[in-house]
Amino acid sequence: MKIEISGKGGCGKSTLSVLFARSMKKLGYRVLLVDGDESNIGLENLAGIARPVHLLDHLGGKKGFKEKLNQPMMVDNPAGIFSGKQKIDDLPEECIASSDGIELLVIGKIHDIGEGCACPMGVLSKKFLASIEPIDNEIILIDSEAGVEHFGRGIVGECDLIVGVVDPTAESFKLAEKMHNMAQNADKAICFVLNKVEPAIEEVMRNQLDGKKVIGVVPKDDTIFIESLEGRKLSKTLPEVDEICRKILMVSK
Numbered sequence: 551m552k553i554e555i556s557g558k559g560g561c562g563k564s565t566l567s568v569l570f571a572r573s574m575k576k577l578g579y580r581v582l583l584v585d586g587d588e589s590n591i592g593l594e595n596l597a598g599i600a601r602p603v604h605l606l607d608h609l610g611g612k613k614g615f616k617e618k619l620n621q622p623m624m625v626d627n628p629a630g631i632f633s634g635k636q637k638i639d640d641l642p643e644e645c646i647a648s649s650d651g652i653e654l655l656v657i658g659k660i661h662d663i664g665e666g667c668a669c670p671m672g673v674l675s676k677k678f679l680a681s682i683e684p685i686d687n688e689i690i691l692i693d694s695e696a697g698v699e700h701f702g703r704g705i706v707g708e709c710d711l712i713v714g715v716v717d718p719t720a721e722s723f724k725l726a727e728k729m730h731n732m733a734q735n736a737d738k739a740i741c742f743v744l745n746k747v748e749p750a751i752e753e754v755m756r757n758q759l760d761g762k763k764v765i766g767v768v769p770k771d772d773t774i775f776i777e778s779l780e781g782r783k784l785s786k787t788l789p790e791v792d793e794i795c796r797k798i799l800m801v802s803k
């Protein structure tokens with residue numbers, strides 16, 4: 551199953567991606583966490599996983615990747631990212647780092663001033679997700695960049711489920727509405743998780759998401775905030791997250 555975590559900037563996508571990955575692992579799944587955010591670089595810290603070679607860099611950076619794309623036949627990579635289907639075990643070894651049984655793959659990051667647009671990362675994300683085929687007990691969990699960029703690029707089209715993260719801001723509610731409509735128009739499954747929720751505001755948030763599938767609520771948690779602030783590995787497990795993951799995984803059954 552391929553699951554994309556989406557939502558407004560700062561709503562908690564990366565935090566929940568890590569917590570979901572851990573919970574799904576605990577539930578008996580092999581989890582490949584995919585960093586699909588071309589700007590932010592904090593996911594590996596939150597996950598406590600060493601940085602692997604980025605997939606784009608493995609392919610020769612933007613330049614090398616563009617050249618490969620322009621070749622009519624992928625002679626050097628016939629069963630790879632650009633043609634056919636592949637399994638997690640087929641991925642280049644140097645592009646996977648792991649810790650606590652969770653594997654991490656990073657699509658690519660912006661490195662330099664004036665290096666040009668981030669389109670190659672978007673193209674690579676889409677091609678990667680189109681070609682990767684998880685088997686029964688495997689989950690590909692994609693932490694995306696903020697907003698609906700991955701919708702516009704059609705990257706979410708390659709996923710089986712979109713999980714929209716909604717924090718307590720008007721902007722987040724508006725974006726949830728937009729994501730919901732875009733997903734429905736594309737016949738793509740979408741559900742929502744409320745994050746950073748204090749008891750007094752849960753009802754207000756639920757009312758704002760009226761008519762949308764809300765599968766769980768993650769409380770505002772000081773430990774998560776402090777560990778993230780200090781760039782540390784998240785240590786927390788939350789029963790609410792386990793419950794959400796059970797619901798997500800039911801979809802795949």
Ligand SMILES: Nc1ncnc2c1ncn2[C@@H]1O[C@H](COP(=O)(O)OP(=O)(O)OP(=O)(O)O)[C@@H](O)[C@H]1O
Pocket residue numbers: 557558559560561562563564565566587590694695696745746747768769770771772774775776778779
């Ligand atoms: N449940 C929570 N309780 C407390 N703080 C949280 C919670 N979830 C996320 N945060 C905090 O919110 C901030 C943003 O979290 P995170 O980086 O995961 O968001 P994001 O959606 O990935 O952001 P970006 O769009 O920049 O990638 C961090 O300071 C993080 O610690």
Ligand SMILES: [Mg+2]
Pocket residue numbers: 563564565587590693694
């Ligand atoms: Mg993030």
